[in-house]
Amino acid sequence: MTTLLETRYRAVLRLLPAYYRREREEEMVETYLWDVDQETQDQSRPTLGEVASIVALAVRSRLGAGSAPRRYAVLGSAVRLFALFAVLLQAASAVVDRVLGLTWASTRGGSQWALFTDGFTGHGVWAGAGAIAQWFLPLLWTVAWFALLRDHRRLAQVSALVAALPTLWPLTDLWTLDFAPSDSGYVVAATFLAWSSALALCAAHHRDAPPARLPVGTPGLVFAACCVLMGGSVVALPDGVDTAWALVTCYLVMALAWLLYRARTGSSGSAAGEGAALAALGLLLLAVRITAVYPWLDELPGTLRVGVLTQAAALVALTAALAVVSGRDLLSRGT
Incomplete structure (x- = not known):
């Protein structure tokens, strides 16, 4: 079952371009949820540091990072x-x-x-x-x-x-x-x-x-x-x-x-x-x-x-x- 925290992470990850999400979204969501207790995930939110890192990644991936389209x-x-x-x-x-x-x-x-x-x-x-x-x-x-x-x-x-x-x-x-x-x-x-x-x-x-x-x-x-x-x-x-x-x-x-x-x-x-x-x-x-x-x-x-x-x-x-x-x-x- 999808928790509220997972939904919030996926919403933030939508800042990333589609090609990057197709390759890495599931892996990133699993990493973010790895050490979060299942019982508290409906009361948690992505941290400011995590959001900032996703924003920075979105900029890099949209400006020709790695093997970008x-x-x-x-x-x-x-x-x-x-x-x-x-x-x-x-x-x-x-x-x-x-x-x-x-x-x-x-x-x-x-x-x-x-x-x-x-x-x-x-x-x-x-x-x-x-x-x-x-x-x-x-x-x-x-x-x-x-x-x-x-x-x-x-x-x-x-x-x-x-x-x-x-x-x-x-x-x-x-x-x-x-x-x-x-x-x-x-x-x-x-x-x-x-x-x-x-x-x-x-x-x-x-x-x-x-x-x-x-x-x-x-x-x-x-x-x-x-x-x-x-x-x-x-x-x-x-x-x-x-x-x-x-x-x-x-x-x-x-x-x-x-x-x-x-x-x-x-x-x-x-x-x-x-x-x-x-x-x-x-x-x-x-x-x-x-x-x-x-x-x-x-x-x-x-x-x-x-x-x-x-x-x-x-x-x-x-x-x-x-x-x-x-x-x-x-x-x-x-x-």
Whole structure:
């Protein structure tokens, strides 16, 4: 006779994909019920630890763990590549932003340097500690990038989660204010980008996943190229860029290069996953691009307005092209 505890375990196990339940459900139920007294099973429930372990297993099995069916393997590959690309962009952006900021502050005279240091020392101990954390913690995106590609997964996951923490502070400020500041949309979009990147890294680069590998190049060379591209795009327009300019510029070059490479070499086993990952990242960056510039669009000089609108249009076009290409690859392979 089925007990209430067994029914509850089976209900929780429904979080697992069907292919996994067919292979392992009976064995798992027997294991969970093994040392539970028959007389108490109608009064017992799965523990929080057991539920958490099943949830973690459900994530791993749906993101290409072991010998998963092809659709789960493709999904897992796409999420892993999304995390890889997103971490790369945010790592390069954090380094470039701080290098250019330090360069500007240290070469524009004592008054500019005093203004820079005042952000850390001129508002009290707690505010100063928060400003220091907001300045330094995003640099951990770089640690996450290199740790991931050296297969130090736990270090990469912890670094990404800590690097994303500073995005929560302006978000909490929105809840405490009686009015919505003009950059509230950008704050939400930037927070979502950071945390979707960190959580995708934690979920998809699990212990059963294959090691992270770049489609082309070495980790140091790719990172340096992104830094040079972002820095160059800012230096070229020092008085006319916003917080999303360099990030989106680097993505556009990366996505366009992938599309050209894909057109030249044809479809490959990982093409659908790469295209879907870049398309998903493009959608998030489009939200960042729009929310960063929309409140100030009427105040922008004509040339800069044309520039950001052109960048947004290119982002829409490339993201749509990536979605079409990846969709065709998935359909052609029957996924």
